[in-house]
Amino acid sequence: MKGIILAGGKGTRLYPNTITVSKQLLPIYDKPLIYYPLSVLLLAGIRDILIISTPEDTSNYKRLLDDGSKLGIHIEYKIQDKPRGLADAFILGADFIGSDSVCLVLGDNVFYGQFFSKILSDAQEQIKRGGAAIFGYPVSNPKEFGVVEFDEKYKVISIEEKPRNPKSNYAVPGLYFYDNDVVKIAENVQPSARGEIEITSINNDYLSRGKLSVTLMGRGMAWLDTGSPRGMLKAAEFVRTVQDMQGFYISCPEEIAWRRGFITSDQLLALGEELKMTEYGQYLISLAEGTK
Secondary structure (H helix, E strand, C coil): EEEEEEEECCCCHHCCCCCCCCHHHEEEEEEEEEEHHHHHHCCCCCCEEEEEEEECCCCHHHHCCCCHHHCEEEEEEEEEECCCCCCHHHHHHHHHHCCCCEEECCCCCCECCCCCHHHHHHHHHHCCCEEEEEEEECCHHHHHHHEECCCCCCEEEEEEECCCCCCCECCCCEEEEEEEEHHHHHHHHCCCCCCCCCHHHHHHHHHHHHCEEEECCCCCCCEEECCHHHHHHHHHHHHHHHHHHHHHCCCHHHHHHHCCCCCCCCHHHHHHHHCCCHHHHHHHHHHHCCCC
16 A cells, blocks of 8 residues: 655645745644654555655655655655645556555644554555545534534445535544545546545545445544644644653654564664754654663
């Protein structure tokens, strides 16, 4: 399975912070925002990753992550010259995806939960049988999200984008698993009224063929909004609180790569030494030396 992180757009809701820097490079407490979706893909065991960003920002992502080899993974980059909708990721990434299935995660999504790894592996197992897998997360303001409706057996009935009268309070987070059909579907999606290729159109195509499944993220899972300065601050406070209480870091790509066996303890130690003047670096060193 391949992985795509969509980190484009202008981040206008965060102006003036994002006038000169990509939103996904801003910090959520002690690490760049893009570390969080990157960690999702690593938790899913995905090692071939495409990052899609703007002409202005792609070089900065390359400076931060390079080709991914330090994490034992492979990262490629693709430029999206202007926002054309989430589904454009599959058109831009068609050659990268090849004949594989794919996971798309939006670059500004933060997830945390004890059973998250199992949720991801279950979604991957579903995709092996074909189709698409999305998630539902309970929110108090469903009118602001894409909303999934399902029956008592969790069979998807409908998906609507920012509905006036939501049919459920379950929003669809920015995390999607698809079989290889998604490339062809995306290529045939007609732009919406706002001129974008909507991810909802892709999901509705799978739904019309009875190949769309939903997994609910309930209590024990956190999906954090980073779409505003207030949301960024709340996410940072959440990460700081959990890390201070537990002593383990949230969405630390180096640690996940190490625990997944992508890199050795010596490689983890070397990564920690590069950042040894920071608490983040000291954390990596403590993991590598077995003191954590």
